[in-house]
Amino acid sequence: MTQTLAAARPDAVGPGSSGPASGHLQTRGNRSPMAPLQWLDLVRVLSVKNFRQRYLRSKLGVIWALIQPLAQAGVLSFVFLKIFKVHSIPHYPLYVLSGIMAWQFFQQSVVGGTSAVVDNAGLVRKVAVPKITFPLSVVGGVLLVFVLQLVVLLTGAAVTGTLDATTPALLALSIVVELPLTLGFAILFCAFHVSFRDIRFLVESTLLMAFYLTPVIYDPTRLPPSYRSLLRWNPMDGVLSLERAALLARSVDWTAVGVSAATAVVLLVIGVPLFIRRAGDFADEV
Amino acid sequence: MSAVLEGRALSKRYRGGDGSFALQDVDVDVQPGEIVAIVGRNGAGKSTLLKLACGVTTPTTGTLHRAQRVAPLIEVGAGFHAELSGRENVGVNARLLGMSGRQVKRRFDEIVEFAGLGHVIDRPVKEYSSGMYMRLGFAVAVHTDPELLLVDEVLAVGDLPFQVKCLDRIREMRDGGVGILFVSHNLAAVADIAARCLLLEGGRLECAGQPNEVIAAYHKALERPAPSSGGVVDVDRGSPGLSLLDVALVSPLTDETPVVWQPSERAELRLRLRADVDVASMMLGFQVNSELVGICQRWHPPSSAVGPMRKGDVVELRLALTLALAAGGYSIDVAAATADFSRTLLNKPSAVSFAVAARSSSRGPIDLDPALTVIAVQPVPLPS
Numbered sequence: 001m002t003q004t005l006a007a008a009r010p011d012a013v014g015p016g017s018s019g020p021a022s023g024h025l026q027t028r029g030n031r032s033p034m035a036p037l038q039w040l041d042l043v044r045v046l047s048v049k050n051f052r053q054r055y056l057r058s059k060l061g062v063i064w065a066l067i068q069p070l071a072q073a074g075v076l077s078f079v080f081l082k083i084f085k086v087h088s089i090p091h092y093p094l095y096v097l098s099g100i101m102a103w104q105f106f107q108q109s110v111v112g113g114t115s116a117v118v119d120n121a122g123l124v125r126k127v128a129v130p131k132i133t134f135p136l137s138v139v140g141g142v143l144l145v146f147v148l149q150l151v152v153l154l155t156g157a158a159v160t161g162t163l164d165a166t167t168p169a170l171l172a173l174s175i176v177v178e179l180p181l182t183l184g185f186a187i188l189f190c191a192f193h194v195s196f197r198d199i200r201f202l203v204e205s206t207l208l209m210a211f212y213l214t215p216v217i218y219d220p221t222r223l224p225p226s227y228r229s230l231l232r233w234n235p236m237d238g239v240l241s242l243e244r245a246a247l248l249a250r251s252v253d254w255t256a257v258g259v260s261a262a263t264a265v266v267l268l269v270i271g272v273p274l275f276i277r278r279a280g281d282f283a284d285e286v
Numbered sequence: 287m288s289a290v291l292e293g294r295a296l297s298k299r300y301r302g303g304d305g306s307f308a309l310q311d312v313d314v315d316v317q318p319g320e321i322v323a324i325v326g327r328n329g330a331g332k333s334t335l336l337k338l339a340c341g342v343t344t345p346t347t348g349t350l351h352r353a354q355r356v357a358p359l360i361e362v363g364a365g366f367h368a369e370l371s372g373r374e375n376v377g378v379n380a381r382l383l384g385m386s387g388r389q390v391k392r393r394f395d396e397i398v399e400f401a402g403l404g405h406v407i408d409r410p411v412k413e414y415s416s417g418m419y420m421r422l423g424f425a426v427a428v429h430t431d432p433e434l435l436l437v438d439e440v441l442a443v444g445d446l447p448f449q450v451k452c453l454d455r456i457r458e459m460r461d462g463g464v465g466i467l468f469v470s471h472n473l474a475a476v477a478d479i480a481a482r483c484l485l486l487e488g489g490r491l492e493c494a495g496q497p498n499e500v501i502a503a504y505h506k507a508l509e510r511p512a513p514s515s516g517g518v519v520d521v522d523r524g525s526p527g528l529s530l531l532d533v534a535l536v537s538p539l540t541d542e543t544p545v546v547w548q549p550s551e552r553a554e555l556r557l558r559l560r561a562d563v564d565v566a567s568m569m570l571g572f573q574v575n576s577e578l579v580g581i582c583q584r585w586h587p588p589s590s591a592v593g594p595m596r597k598g599d600v601v602e603l604r605l606a607l608t609l610a611l612a613a614g615g616y617s618i619d620v621a622a623a624t625a626d627f628s629r630t631l632l633n634k635p636s637a638v639s640f641a642v643a644a645r646s647s648s649r650g651p652i653d654l655d656p657a658l659t660v661i662a663v664q665p666v667p668l669p670s
Contacts, residue, residue, distance in 0.1 A: 034384055042381045049367060049378050056369040056410075123365060126358055127382045128341035283342040284300050 034129065043133055047140025054141065065145045066152055069104060073097035076217055089219045091248055094156045099216035101153060102174070102243050105146040106182050106236060107207050112138040113186025114193050114203050121286040131279040132272070135190040139183055146175075157247040170246035177260050178239040184267025191275040194285050215240055220253075232256045235263035289351070290434040290465035291316040291339055296348035298334050308334040310489045311348075316434060316465040321456065323468045323480035323497060325504050330486040332469045333438070339467055340436050353465070357383050357432035359423055366419060368412035372403055375411055376426055383430045393429045400455075401425035402448075421448055428455055435459060437468045450649060453479060472577055473501050473641035474613040477546055501641070502545045508639060527565060527631035528622050531558040531600065535618065535638045538606070546643045547609050550655035555605040555618060555638065561595040567625040568592055572605060575636075576651070577615040589625040610653050613644035 034042070055061045077093040080086045089095050113135040117124055120134045150171070157163045193199040214236045220228055231237050232253070238260030241253040291314060298309040309331040316322050324332045337343045338350060340358040365382060366375045376397055380390045398407050401421040403414075411419065427435065437456065457479060460466055470476055476483060476497055483500035485492040485507065493503050536543050538554045547553065555572070570592060573584040592601060617636040623629060645653060 035386075038381075038384070038386050041387050045378055045381050045387075049370065049374065052374070053367055053369050123382065125337070125342055126340070126365070128356070128358075129382055280344055281301055283337065 039130065039133070042129065043136050043140060046133065046137035047144060050137055050141025051144040054145075062145075062148065065148055069097060069100045069149065070152070072100055076100075080217075088222060091160045091162060094153070094160055094162075095219075095244065095248060096217050097156065098153050098243055098247050099214075099240055101146065101149045102178065102240055103211065103214060103216045103236065105142055105149075106178065106239075107211075108145075109139040109142045109182040110185045110189065110207065111200070111204055112142060113183070114189040115200050116186070116190055117194050117282055118197070118286055124286050125283050131282050132187065132275055135186045135275075136183070139179070139186055143179065153247055160248070162247060162249040164249055167246045170242055170252070173257075174239055174242035174246060177242060177257065177264060178236075180268055181235055181239065181260055181264035184264050184271050187275050188267055188271035191271065191278045194278070194282050210234070210236075232259055235260045289315050289317050290353040291467060292351045293335075293338065293345075294349050296335070296338060296345045296350060298331075298338065298343070299346045307346075307489050309338070309345075309486075312484075312486070312489075312491045314339070314467075314484065316467050318433070318463045318465050319460055320482070321460050321466045321468055321480045323470060323476040323483045324486060325470070325473065325476060325483060325500065326486035326492075327508065331489040332486055334489075335486070336436050336438055336467065336469060339434070353433035355384060355430065355432045356434045356436065357427045357430045358436040359427045359438055365423060366411050369410050371409060372398075372407040372411050372414070372422055376407075376422065379423070379426045380430065383427060383432075385430050389430075397422075397425045397429045400429070400451075417448065424452055424455075428459060432464060435464055435466045437466060437470075447649070472615045473504070474546060474615060474643055477501055477641065478613070478644055498545050505543065505545065505639075527561070527563050527629065528568075529560045529562055530620060530632060530634050530637065531560050533557040533620065533634075533637045535640050543640075546641050548643055549609065549611065549613070549645045549648070549653035551609050553607045553609050553640075555607060556603070557605075557620065557637070558600055558602045559622070559632070560600045561597055564597050565595045565624070565631065567594060568631055569623050569625050569627065570603075571619075571621040571623070573619040573621075574607075574611075575617050575619065576611070577617075582611065582616070582652075608655075609640075609642055610655065611642045612648065612651050612653050613642055615639065615641050 055064060058064055060067070073093055073096045076096050080096075081092060086092075112119075116134040116138045117131055123129075124131065124134070154163070154167075154171075157167070189199055189203055213231070214234055215231065220231050220237060220241075223231065232255055238253065238256035238258070241250075241256050244250050245252040293312065293314040296309055296312045296314065297307055299305065299307050312331070312335065314322070314335065324335060326332050334343075336358070338345055339352065340356050341352065344350075365379045367378070370378070373394075376394065377390055380393075380397070381387070385393075398404050401418075401424070403418060403422060406414065406418070411422070414422070435456070453475060456466060456468070460479075468476070468480060480497045482494065483497040484494045485500045485504050487507055492507060493500055533555070534543060534557075535553055535555050538552055544551075567589050569586055569589045571584065571586040574582040576582050592603075595601060617639040619635045620632065620637040621630070621634065622632040624631065642653075648656075
């Protein structure tokens with residue numbers, strides 16, 4: 001009936017795992033009172049909440065999630081196609097729109113995930129849920145936006161006639177790679193953001209620059225080979241390559257995809273245990 | 287049955303703080319079906335103890351065993367999102383407290399009915415009053431079937447009928463075997479429902495035992511300066527003109543301060559003031575505050591009541607009062623200004639605090655000292 005919480009970190013750990021010992025205190029291990037399925041349900045509900053509250057106040061609601069990138073892609077297409085007369089990328093409007101949407105998913109998830117624990121300070125101080133719930137549900141909320149945007153992207157691909165049999169598999173794979181990559185960054189940054197609030201600004205400005213080092217508005221295959229191979233080290237390069245292969249019938253740069261997947265794994269393997277170790281002090285620090 | 291909360295030699299020092307202990311060497315036990323109250327002034331470590339009990343933070347040293355299902359009352363604003371409806375917030379909040387989706391569905395109607403918010407449950411909670419927020423929060427927490435319920439000042443918000451309902455529910459849960467750890471400044475409620483009471487002072491356990499004894503000790507402790515402030519503090523440091531030498535609320539019959547006052551009991555506020563400057567004329571002000579409903583009465587005697595005082599003069603005053611008050615915790619503020627209000631001479635919020643006991647089967651914010659006399663029963667003439 002009772003649970004031992006001797007000096008362990010009861011809420012820092014995910015369901016079913018056991019916390020590390022600290023200091024001279026006896027630790028007899030502990031379990032979070034939440035079952036894994038129940039915890040996933042909590043992540044789901046909080047994700048939906050994050051998604052809903054983002055657009056709840058506006059009249060057009062979630063339509064903004066589509067208008068914004070569409071407008072941005074429209075302006076970029078106009079500039080490149082009409083003013084600079086660059087016609088080297090086929091179906092440029094869809095090309096740039098897919099890039100913007102995938103990038104926004106990444107950028108908003110990482111920025112929001114970084115400050116997730118601090119933004120939920122009231123709950124972190126009061127409720128003993130695993131702290132990793134907070135960055136996860138921020139990313140979950142942004143993922144729901146992206147899923148909606150995918151409908152627009154697929155419609156666009158149908159119009160341009162670039163859908164084919166490999167589309168579903170490649171699109172699914174692009175999410176399978178981008179989601180853990182995003183989570184990896186968000187969790188790692190979030191782990192440090194609680195004690196070092198500068199992280200958020202650092203992340204925001206770095207991502208601003210990273211946008212230009214990511215082939216969102218340009219085509220990496222048209223770069224000189226030396227730059228091309230350098231660009232592959234950007235983990236978002238592989239994600240975009242997969243996504244555009246799915247929507248625009250382009251070829252996949254599997255080397256870049258490999259880099260993306262490996263980065264995701266490394267980030268999670270380092271980030272999650274680090275987060276859990278630091279999470280014990282979050283309630284005191286937020 | 288084993289304890290739902292068992293803490294031994296708990297100490298907590300916050301990282302990044304000034305290195306002092308927020309809690310030091312505190313033992314706490316809550317048995318199933320027991321209500322344990324924690325009293326103490328602000329900063330005494332009450333909230334830290336609750337945080338340890340609900341598991342959001344860990345003790346620096348000491349051991350803590352607790353039940354699996356612990357329900358904290360989430361403070362107003364923390365758990366709710368203003369833009370979402372009451373319905374959605376219940377779903378989120380209940381899951382945060384460890385309820386499964388199925389449990390939420392099953393108990394939803396019960397929660398809404400208890401909160402009495404059926405008519406607004408689909409409105410965004412930003413339209414709710416703070417009392418309605420609290421009602422919803424309390425309703426969710428008590429429906430999570432906890433083994434240990436942590437109650438933090440729930441009785442400070444919400445209207446009186448709901449407070450009564452909360453206390454009834456807390457008693458009901460206690461009778462159902464739930465252990466309850468209860469932090470409150472509402473000493474009357476503490477004396478009323480707690481089986482045991484702990485007094486925290488400067489992070490240490492000052493005493494533990496019968497609520498009435500502990501409350502008496504708390505009243506004593508309140509007369510001393512807070513230990514965390516370090517050294518002796520003049521009761522009215524910084525008051526520019528008058529010093530409050532001493533103040534007490536006593537019964538004129540016994541000349542003593544009861545632990546808990548009876549409703550409509552006569553009381554006397556006795557105070558001595560010393561003029562630190564020459565005071566030509568002054569306006570005294572008294573304000574009685576209730577922890578539940580705020581200001582009960584603000585009153586000032588005519589400015590001629592206290593004549594001119596020269597520097598160093600001491601005046602002794604007695605303010606007679608009838609405590610026509612309902613059960614609850616109260617405080618009296620004492621203030622003085624020059625007669626034209628151009629200068630504050632004294633400002634002493636909560637110069638004294640006191641608690642009034644409950645009158646059985648009485649509801650409402652005041653006590654009119656009701657007494658019913660049946661004069662006669664006129665029998666109806668029998669039909670002939």
